[in-house]
Amino acid sequence: MPAKQPKFYSPADAYVKATAFCAYQERTQQEVREKLYTYGLEEDEVEEIIVRLIQENFVNEERFAKTFAGGKFRLKKWGRIKIRLELKARGLSAYCIQKGMDEIDPEIYWDTLLELADKKNASEKEPNPLVRKQKVARFLLGKGYEQDLVWEAVNSVNEEE
Template sequence: MQTPKKNKSYTPKEALLKAASYCAYQERTQQEVRDKLYTYGLSPDEVEELIVRLCAEKMIDEERYAASYVRGKYGIKKWGRRKILQGLKGKGISDYCIKKGMKEIDPETYWGNLLQVLEKKMRTEKESNPFARKQKLLYFMQSKGYETDLIQEGILELEKK
């Protein structure tokens, strides 16, 4: 049986250095850094003080985080706007930062992603009943975060081909 891992306690100065390297590795939200700092055995006042300092030094920047998150999810994972929005809200990002981040989405690339994902799913969907097939495609694309009206447009466009 494994013994639970005991977290080492750090001084605020040591914790600041560790948190700075944690933030330098990849973009982080304030909440992710806050959670990490608590594992270092710091008091709530010390944690908040370090968060303010990291924000002032631009180690934590939620606008930058939101933009990076949006680029990754729509560019690489090909997620739709709704799923990206949910993900950012789940991370505790402010509405202002979410709006700024969502501006990263290029409408033409977004449409291209939708068609690409939809076309791939159409090739693998085995349903023969046309109505049930359309329904399955719609549900799948909604689960990827795409808007219903765009999905229906995409289905019509691909059926013409």
């Protein structure tokens, strides 16, 4: 089967497609820009459409950051480090990243960290408590939680036993 040929759109048609793309879910400028280039548009046409999408509030990176950070924390229980790195990788400004981080309540963050530590500790079959602590800590660090908080949570969970 031959490779699928990319479709080329006029700037007007590309704008309509881009509004649908942005209306479906929050997008960053970078994601929209990449999508518009797949439509065979020139750089100036792409930038013109992006400016229009921003003016019409289809693209709002601060809103994206808030939605993304809140969602990844609540649903996937990611830590601040992982969320911040992911937002940075998506090309967001430091201001937008900070706005996203502000969506995470510190008390709920700590409670979530303790809950994850407790669950992982309970499910871990390792008989050696030091090795078990290490495994729980590695799991939490992989989720993107800060090292000092991870060790505080791991020690707190192990004191309860």
